[in-house]
Amino acid sequence: MSIEIKVSYSIHLIDILDDLLHDLRINNPEYRTAFDVGNNPVVKILASELGHLSTYYALPTERGVTFDIKRLQALREELLSAKVEAIDVANQVIAFEFERLLATDNKIVFTFTEDKYQLSYEDNIWYGSAEHIIGCTMNVTDPLQPKDLWHLITV
Numbered sequence: 438m439s440i441e442i443k444v445s446y447s448i449h450l451i452d453i454l455d456d457l458l459h460d461l462r463i464n465n466p467e468y469r470t471a472f473d474v475g476n477n478p479v480v481k482i483l484a485s486e487l488g489h490l491s492t493y494y495a496l497p498t499e500r501g502v503t504f505d506i507k508r509l510q511a512l513r514e515e516l517l518s519a520k521v522e523a524i525d526v527a528n529q530v531i532a533f534e535f536e537r538l539l540a541t542d543n544k545i546v547f548t549f550t551e552d553k554y555q556l557s558y559e560d561n562i563w564y565g566s567a568e569h570i571i572g573c574t575m576n577v578t579d580p581l582q583p584k585d586l587w588h589l590i591t592v
Contacts, residue, residue: 475494
């Protein structure tokens with residue numbers, strides 16, 4: 438069984454879209470055709486990931502096209518929603534894995550902070566991705582002591 442968590446990937450897509458939007462607020466040049474907008478590497482990546490045509494993000498003008506800022510901002514909102522859903526799924530999977538693996542009370546606390554997972558155990562704090570946590574725990578079948586689980590994830 439395969440579980441795909443897209444927390445980190447959604448964050449990355451939002452970051453590259455934010456960079457593009459920042460640049461376009463400074464200068465949104467005019468192009469001859471919608472294909473010129475669609476050939477932008479960021480637009481290509483985002484369109485292919487979300488199943489859109491890359492030319493969808495072109496806004497016609499009198500002499501050509503520019504990037505459609507409103508559509509790109511709507512895309513950002515769509516990505517934010519996907520990120521929230523991915524975080525929820527990741528939290529459920531991580532909570533299940535911790536419950537399944539910890540033989541004693543759950544002494545390892547996990548939270549999602551600033552686009553990363555934070556694990557706390559005793560006086561130690563570790564930051565990382567949901568994919569890393571889940572990847573480290575999914576193939577373990579026997580219950581672990583909190584110290585062993587901490588070591589498994591953080592080393």
